Amino acid sequence: MSGEKTRRGARGVAVDLGVFAVGVFVYLFIAGERLNAGMPSPPWLFDVDMASGLLALPLLWLRRRWPVQAAVPLVLASTYSETIAFPLLVMLYAVVVRRPLRTAAWVYAASLAAAGVYIVVRPDEMPLAVSIGFGLSLHAAVAGWGLFSRYRRQLEARAAQAEQDERERARQRARDELARELHDMLGHRLSLLSLHAGGMEYRPDAPPEELARAAGVVREQSTLAMRDLREIIAILRAPIGELPQPRIADLHALVEEARPAMRIELAADVDGDVPERSGRTAYRIVQEALTNARKHAEDAPVEVTVEGRAADGLSVTVVNGPGRDGGPAPASSSGHGLIGLEERAALAGGRLEYGATAAGGWRVHAWLPWTA
Incomplete structure (x- = not known):
């Protein structure tokens, strides 16, 4: 500068x-x-x-x-x-x-x-008319040149301001994306920690094997949460595109990671390589739905269904049964929650729907284009 x-x-x-x-x-x-x-x-x-x-x-x-x-x-x-x-x-x-x-x-x-x-x-x-005409022409030429320069400078200033505004919007989008990544990556693991730590607190009389298994899950998820946090902190100054991004193939690992604390059934029928953006969005939808199910429908069975092919797009459905109080999970567990996932799906060119089921549980369904 x-x-x-x-x-x-x-x-x-x-x-x-x-x-x-x-x-x-x-x-x-x-x-x-x-x-x-x-x-x-x-x-x-x-x-x-x-x-x-x-x-x-x-x-x-x-x-x-x-x-x-x-x-x-x-x-x-x-x-x-x-x-x-x-x-x-x-x-x-x-x-x-x-x-x-x-x-x-x-x-x-x-x-x-x-x-x-x-x-x-x-x-x-010179004749009087010629003198007057020459003076008027000279003044008009200078005024015209001045107006041209004035408006050119104004256009340049507006263009510079528009560029500055666009940079600010890009930075805001980057901050929003980072906030979503932080929420999605850490919220899933912290909910597992809370679930197992709560079980150890309210079931001190549980068999030693069960307490040891819960303590192991707490230790493992704490280690993974710290790893994720270090990864994000290490790349805070890097472009958002360089953040570690999940893929559709990582869904099996996500389900297995949550399975010790939940009853989950995963059915995946995907024909072909899922586009990166749609796969990442599908992963985040399942991750958020499992997090909400753990928070609001503890011990309820969860069914995760993923279907997709180039001609039909990618379909993701997560259905959980009713919680202990017999009611469905709320529409959003936090400020980012399912509302944030709606924005994710829309940005990917798809749509997301959620609501209570007839059995008293909760259903999250998303459709994503294959070309996203």
Whole structure:
């Protein structure tokens, strides 16, 4: 950023030097032409004109910061001076580019009025109509150029702002994706930890073998949760696409991991290689549905069905029986839950439905396109 500012500053100094050099050249050229054409009447007006043009040249350096303040004395001097023509036109251009259009209109009106006074004070050899037409054309050309530059800068500023907004939206999408990944990866394991730890707490009289098995599951899931957390922390600064992403083939491992605490039946009939995005979304749907079932329908049987082929798309269904209180699991176990899965399915081009079953359980069903 500092290098960009340095380049912009060096370019601005070069432009300022160039404008000042052109101003000096035009000043000397007009002075020379006037000496060849003859002195104005009265003769002392030439000396005043030369002094005014010389004093006008330093004002060129003020055109960026104070264009209106610098334009006012130039407009007044243009009632009698021809050597301030170039500084005046440059300042008029700066006013159009850098100040509100209403302010620019007032400055231009004053400049045109001053040009009318100049024609009276210093009549030219050219016909009056030609002088008026030339002055109007010159003002119109400078105003048109200024308006073009003004709107081009505005378009560039809007484009830069739109690019900045898009970068902010991309960062927000990345944060949302990371939040979903954290929820999906850790929520599943932490729910297993909570389930088995709760069993050990409320069943202290359970057989030693059962307590040892529950303690083993707690230890294993704690280790896996710490591993997942380390993986995510290690790549927080990496693109979201580099996060470890599950596939449809990982469903068997997911079910086996949850099976010690749940009664799960998995039926998978998939013909062909499932597209990466649809497979990842299907995995997360099953993972979230199992997590909800553990929380709200403990000990209830769960059926996971996955079917798919290129012609029909990918279908995922998770059905659990009623919980201990006889009611279904709520629609969402957390802020991300099934509502977040609806968003996942929609982003993948599919749809997700969920609701209570006639038997008092809960059903989650998703359809995902094969081309996602």
